[in-house]
Amino acid sequence: MLFKLIVSVVLGALIGFIAGKLMETKDNGxxxxxxxxxxxxxxxxxxxxLLGIGNGWIMSIILSIVGACLLIFxxxxxxxx
Numbered sequence: 267m268l269f270k271l272i273v274s275v276v277l278g279a280l281i282g283f284i285a286g287k288l289m290e291t292k293d294n295g296x297x298x299x300x301x302x303x304x305x306x307x308x309x310x311x312x313x314x315x316l317l318g319i320g321n322g323w324i325m326s327i328i329l330s331i332v333g334a335c336l337l338i339f340x341x342x343x344x345x346x347x
Contacts, residue, residue, distance in 0.1 A: 277303065277307075278302075278304035278307060279299045279303055281307065282298070284331055285335045285337075285338055289338045303334055306330050306337050310330040310332050311329065313333060314326070
């Protein structure tokens with residue numbers, strides 16, 4: 267149980283880092299990247315379920331990155347007047 271949680275946080279941070287580089291954000295640090303990546307995984311999972319895709323771990327990672335990029339885009343629109 268604890269191992270899965272640690273893996274999820276580390277993968278979330280990696281996904282947040284990748285999304286940050288794709289969206290050209292400033293360096294946010296491990297915790298912010300982890301939050302963005304985990305939230306992006308949730309958003310990507312919702313998108314995958316709506317579109318009927320997401321089978322396999324590679325597609326899950328891609329959808330998580332897409333979800334994290336979408337989250338960064340929305341946050342930019344909300345907080346950058």
